[in-house]
Amino acid sequence: MHRVLRFPHAQRITGYIKNVAPGLFIQELLTQPGAVGAICPSSRYLARHMARQVPTESDGLVIELGAGTGAITQALLDHGVAPADLMLVEYSRPFVQRLRLRFAGLDIVHGNAAELSRLVPAGRKIRAIVSSLPLCSLPEHQTRAILQQWQTLLGQDGVAIQFSYHLRTPKWRQYLAPQQTRSKIVWANLPPANITTFTFGATMRAA
Numbered sequence: 001m002h003r004v005l006r007f008p009h010a011q012r013i014t015g016y017i018k019n020v021a022p023g024l025f026i027q028e029l030l031t032q033p034g035a036v037g038a039i040c041p042s043s044r045y046l047a048r049h050m051a052r053q054v055p056t057e058s059d060g061l062v063i064e065l066g067a068g069t070g071a072i073t074q075a076l077l078d079h080g081v082a083p084a085d086l087m088l089v090e091y092s093r094p095f096v097q098r099l100r101l102r103f104a105g106l107d108i109v110h111g112n113a114a115e116l117s118r119l120v121p122a123g124r125k126i127r128a129i130v131s132s133l134p135l136c137s138l139p140e141h142q143t144r145a146i147l148q149q150w151q152t153l154l155g156q157d158g159v160a161i162q163f164s165y166h167l168r169t170p171k172w173r174q175y176l177a178p179q180q181t182r183s184k185i186v187w188a189n190l191p192p193a194n195i196t197t198f199t200f201g202a203t204m205r206a207a
Contacts (some may be wrong), residue, residue, distance in 0.1 A: 001125070006173050021165075033049070042189065043189040045186055045188040046072075046186045047074065047075035047111070048075050049186050050075065050130055050163060050195060051072065051078065052079060053161065053195065053197045054076065054081060055159060056079070056080055059125070060125035060126055060128075061085055061125065061126050062087070062126075062128045062129075062130065063089060063116070063129045063130070064087070064088045064089070064130045064131075065089050065113045065129065066113070066133045067088040067089070067099055067108075067132070068095055068132060070098070070099055070103060072103050073086070073099070075148070085127070086106055086108075087108075087120070088106060089116065090108065091111070091112055096108060113146050114146050114149065116149040116150075117152060120153060125156060126153045126155075127162070128159045128161060129150050129154060129158070129159075130161045131160070131163075132163060135147075136165075136166065144175055147175055151200040154206050156199070156201055158199065158200070160197070160198055162195070162196050163196070164196070165194070166194060167192060167194050173196070181198040182196075
């Protein structure tokens with residue numbers, strides 16, 4: 001492979017792949033396989049359905065976790081979330097750089113979702129957490145830590161929105177006892193995705 005990439009034509013192809021969104025996903029998947037859950041960005045259909053789960057009748061901060069290249073970010077803005085009420089948290093530095101170029105006016109944080117409580121402005125009400133994190137592929141202790149952060153930040157009223165490529169009930173759901181939940185499968189995505197929306201009216205289930 002390294003010999004092939006020495007040729008100018010192959011190097012041009014490699015450079016092109018790094019500068020387009022799907023290529024960037026593949027690049028990050030190879031370098032950080034546990035942190036990236038897809039090889040291409042979310043479709044606009046999935047992004048729209050995710051954004052529509054965010055309540056518009058209440059105020060507060062909307063946090064997007066794992067924003068990637070910004071497909072869901074744009075859908076949230078189109079849905080009516082004000083730029084001042086939107087905060088992005090992304091672990092991948094290349095994704096952060098791309099997001100800051102595309103959404104210059106947004107609060108884009110390079111950080112770890114498992115430390116979310118430290119990243120959110122103190123005293124700010126959280127309306128919704130919109131997550132594209134690969135919860136199914138993360139270590140169990142890390143998934144639990146992330147979900148505990150959500151419960152603490154959202155309280156009784158906030159909404160969590162998570163999509164998964166597991167069309168049946170994903171494993172991380174066994175850690176929760178949500179007050180209410182609804183699911184929707186979006187087939188117009190590669191691969192199809194299951195959106196779960198829930199609140200934390202009840203406590204986390206014991207290990």
